[in-house]
Amino acid sequence: MMLRLTAGRVGSLVARRAAVALTTSSARMASHGHVFRGPMYQIRRPQAEVTSNQQMALPHHENSLVPHVSLSIHPEVSEAVDMSKPMYWDRREIPLPDKRYKDILTPADKSLKEKEKGPWGQLSNEEKLALYRLSFCQTYPEMNQSSSEWKTVVAGVLYCIGLTGLVIIWQTAYVSPPAPRTFDAEWQAKQVKRMLDMRVSPIEGFAAQWDYEKGQWK
Amino acid sequence: MSLQKPLMRGLLAKRLRFHVPIAFALSMLAAVGWKYGVTEPRKKAYAEFYKHYDATKEFTSMREAGVFESVRPTGK
Numbered sequence: 001m002m003l004r005l006t007a008g009r010v011g012s013l014v015a016r017r018a019a020v021a022l023t024t025s026s027a028r029m030a031s032h033g034h035v036f037r038g039p040m041y042q043i044r045r046p047q048a049e050v051t052s053n054q055q056m057a058l059p060h061h062e063n064s065l066v067p068h069v070s071l072s073i074h075p076e077v078s079e080a081v082d083m084s085k086p087m088y089w090d091r092r093e094i095p096l097p098d099k100r101y102k103d104i105l106t107p108a109d110k111s112l113k114e115k116e117k118g119p120w121g122q123l124s125n126e127e128k129l130a131l132y133r134l135s136f137c138q139t140y141p142e143m144n145q146s147s148s149e150w151k152t153v154v155a156g157v158l159y160c161i162g163l164t165g166l167v168i169i170w171q172t173a174y175v176s177p178p179a180p181r182t183f184d185a186e187w188q189a190k191q192v193k194r195m196l197d198m199r200v201s202p203i204e205g206f207a208a209q210w211d212y213e214k215g216q217w218k
Numbered sequence: 219m220s221l222q223k224p225l226m227r228g229l230l231a232k233r234l235r236f237h238v239p240i241a242f243a244l245s246m247l248a249a250v251g252w253k254y255g256v257t258e259p260r261k262k263a264y265a266e267f268y269k270h271y272d273a274t275k276e277f278t279s280m281r282e283a284g285v286f287e288s289v290r291p292t293g294k
Contacts, residue, residue, distance in 0.1 A: 197283035199276065203267045204260065212279075 090138045102134045109134055 081087070086098030105113065109130075115123065116131055123131070132139075181187055200206045211218050225232075282291045 194285065197280060198285045199280065204263050 088137070090136075090143050092140070092143065097136075100135045101137045105134070 088097045088099050088101050090097075102109065112127060112130060112134075115127070120128075182191075196207055196210050198207075202208055209218050210216075280286065281289050284291050
């Protein structure tokens with residue numbers, strides 16, 4: 001089963017993220033007659049460089065459909081996400097993702113993890129934060145922060161409606177056939193008179209607005 | 219640096235306690251408004267219409283206008 005996905009192309013898949021998250025955690029272990037083998041190829045992972053990303057600007061995801069892979073990547077190299085393994089997701093409905101955010105631990109991180117096994121009161125605040133950032137990419141407020149994307153969306157929608165309006169105007173001038181005779185003013189007048197003669201909706205509707213003694217609208 | 223423990227239980231009950239009375243009040247308001255804004259005037263309009271309704275006169279004037287297929291206007 002080829003489960004190789006390029007991180008940039010995941011967003012175009014129809015598969016829902018929640019379904020994927022569920023399948024990776026629960027269904028993987030359940031046997032539905034479907035055996036997961038390892039990938040049939042060697043996973044190509046770029047050499048992870050030890051850079052301290054934690055001190056840089058807060059992590060940010062453009063495409064929330066892609067689970068964040070915590071490797072230092074050159075932007076031009078698209079990486080393959082192996083979806084048969086537990087993945088990390090920044091999602092509101094998944095407070096504890098299937099795996100830790102940072103895969104590759106520096107020696108400093110490893111020593112911190114060792115210290116974490118002891119009493120937590122001995123950890124300083126910075127160490128606690130560092131441990132958090134090892135396990136998670138974004139906090140909930142960071143995850144939930146709103147963007148101004150809606151303005152672009154509204155602008156795009158109005159623009160398309162405007163274009164459509166222009167197309168329709170052109171169509172009525174050059175494409176539509178002439179109107180049927182029932183649209184003529186004379187025909188419409190005869191139609192109204194016939195409706196009044198028939199007493200259409202005489203109580204609350206059409207003929208109720210006509211004064212039959214005076215022969216005019218009320 | 220310790221935060222207050224957030225609310226873990228009773229979230230739905232809290233929401234319902236707030237929203238259900240409002241929903242009930244708005245629904246009652248809508249029902250009362252419909253009754254006295256729509257149905258009562260409609261009943262009055264129908265009563266008024268049929269108080270002085272002369273069916274024969276209406277039929278004759280409709281017949282003269284020529285809208286019927288079963289009877290022609292008188293004199294044809």
